[in-house]
Amino acid sequence: MRGYYLHVPFCRHKCLYCDFFTAGHRLADWDSFTRAAIGEMAARLPIFNEESDRASAGKESTIYFGGGSPSLLPPEHFRALADCFLNAARSELREFTVEVNPEDVTEESAALWKSAGATRISMGIQSLVDSELKSIGRRHTADRALRAFEILRKEFSNISVDLIFGLPGQTEKTLSQTLEGFISLRPEHVSAYSLMYEERTALTALRDSGRIEPVEETSSLRMFEMISGKLAEEGYQQYELSNYSLPGKESIHNSSYWKRTPYLGIGPSAHSYNGTNRRRANRPDLFAYLRQGWSPEMVEEEILDSDQLREEMIMTGLRMREGIDLVEFEIKFGKRAMETLIKEATPFMSDKFPEGPAAMLAEGHLSLTRRGIMIADEIIAALF
Ligand code: SF4
Numbered sequence: 123m124r125g126y127y128l129h130v131p132f133c134r135h136k137c138l139y140c141d142f143f144t145a146g147h148r149l150a151d152w153d154s155f156t157r158a159a160i161g162e163m164a165a166r167l168p169i170f171n172e173e174s175d176r177a178s179a180g181k182e183s184t185i186y187f188g189g190g191s192p193s194l195l196p197p198e199h200f201r202a203l204a205d206c207f208l209n210a211a212r213s214e215l216r217e218f219t220v221e222v223n224p225e226d227v228t229e230e231s232a233a234l235w236k237s238a239g240a241t242r243i244s245m246g247i248q249s250l251v252d253s254e255l256k257s258i259g260r261r262h263t264a265d266r267a268l269r270a271f272e273i274l275r276k277e278f279s280n281i282s283v284d285l286i287f288g289l290p291g292q293t294e295k296t297l298s299q300t301l302e303g304f305i306s307l308r309p310e311h312v313s314a315y316s317l318m319y320e321e322r323t324a325l326t327a328l329r330d331s332g333r334i335e336p337v338e339e340t341s342s343l344r345m346f347e348m349i350s351g352k353l354a355e356e357g358y359q360q361y362e363l364s365n366y367s368l369p370g371k372e373s374i375h376n377s378s379y380w381k382r383t384p385y386l387g388i389g390p391s392a393h394s395y396n397g398t399n400r401r402r403a404n405r406p407d408l409f410a411y412l413r414q415g416w417s418p419e420m421v422e423e424e425i426l427d428s429d430q431l432r433e434e435m436i437m438t439g440l441r442m443r444e445g446i447d448l449v450e451f452e453i454k455f456g457k458r459a460m461e462t463l464i465k466e467a468t469p470f471m472s473d474k475f476p477e478g479p480a481a482m483l484a485e486g487h488l489s490l491t492r493r494g495i496m497i498a499d500e501i502i503a504a505l506f
Contacts, residue, residue: 123179123184123374123381124182124183124211124384124385125183125185125379125383125386126184126185126386126388127185127186127188127375127387127392128188128207128389129390130155130187130188130190130192130194130195130389131143131155131389132149132189132190132194133146133147133194134146134191134194134225135147135259136324137258137260138258138323138324138325139258139317139318139319140323141320141321141323142189142190143190143406145408151412152195152196152199153199155199155412156199156202156203157415158415159388159416160202161415162389162415163206163207163210163388165416165418167210167386170386170396173398174384174396174397177383177384177398179384179397181214183211183212183215183216184211184215184216184218184374185208185211185215185217185219186221186375186376187219188244192220192221192222193220193222193223193226194226204239204240205238210386215241217280217374218241219240219282219373220235220242220244221243222235222243222244222245223245224246224247224262224266224271227270227273227274229276232273232274232276232277236278240278241278241280242281243274243281244281244282244311245267245274245281245282247267247271247284247285247304248286249264249296249300250268250299250303250304251264251292251296251300252264254289254292257289257334258289258325264303268303268307271283279310280310281311282309282373283304283311283313285300285304285312285313286316286317287314287345287349288316288317288345289317289337290336290337294341294344301348301349301353305352305353305356311368312353312365313364313365313366314346314353314365316345343496347496350492350495359372360443361377361442361444362380362441362443363441363498379438380441382395382397382438383397384396384397387402387403390406390408390420391403391404392404399425399426399427399431400423400424402421402422404421405422407420428455432451432454432459437502440488440498440505445488446487446488447487448463448483448487449486451463464483464488467481470501470504471483475493479491479494
């Protein structure tokens, strides 16, 4: 599997909690951006293909337009970028996702995304309670989000929706309202994230000045349990810590990140991985990217040593329901490292805890149980 990611670095407004690399809509020079992204793809694709072949990545591929707000791309620019990525991904495309905001969804835009080749939509709804949406600076309303979903459903049979829990003012009752609304839409996939107070965001400044009160950690944990319990009842599998899907509808593109297959990130601040030991990141310099186009000097490269690779495999493996493949782990890091991993994990497999074991060994995989998911950070840290 090989992934192709486009980072579209423009948004209509900055949401209060967002620390992604984005600029205001008014700065969107779509001609320059599209030209630079297509130029970057042409320059980097041969090396990416060579490295992916070397990593035995197979020919199947995925495309993901994220950001930022790819749903702001004007039609001709969207088509040009979609064509460029489809050519790069060649014929064995498994999935082409576009991230959209509810306020950008119209009958015309949905038809455009579909006809340009997209097969899956990921929509940032976050909550179906207007006061909660307002508290994090989202511009849509619950009604607008529901209408957008209805429009998308006419074109797409694979839709993911994002939910954020632990929002200022959110209670278990209002979360339940959002969950009920989501379930009634029957999306194929739900991503549910806990609200993070990232450094240098407006939301963190509001918290620090006492103007908003964060939800208590215990309450946030109960919300997480409520989401996983309710979605499980409705037939959604929690295949990753924050991701739930109907059977067979897991995000293929995002699963590749957790399975560490190669991906090529195009656009300012986009990250790439060569499938073995090199990570690359484009510097987040929008003006240079728009003015000069992409150049090799924009790339920062990190070569991962064996300890870093082992820690990554533990971290990403335990985030997934299927867990760490112990045969693969042994091939990569040796028998001794595998035995140490199992030894360190053994205390978490004990059934002496009243709530049952936190980790388990089954079919050659080490994975977390439902209880383990709640204390995943603690377990991962212990296994490093
Ligand atoms: S729409 Fe998404 S990327 Fe843009 S500011 Fe809001 S959270 Fe950030």
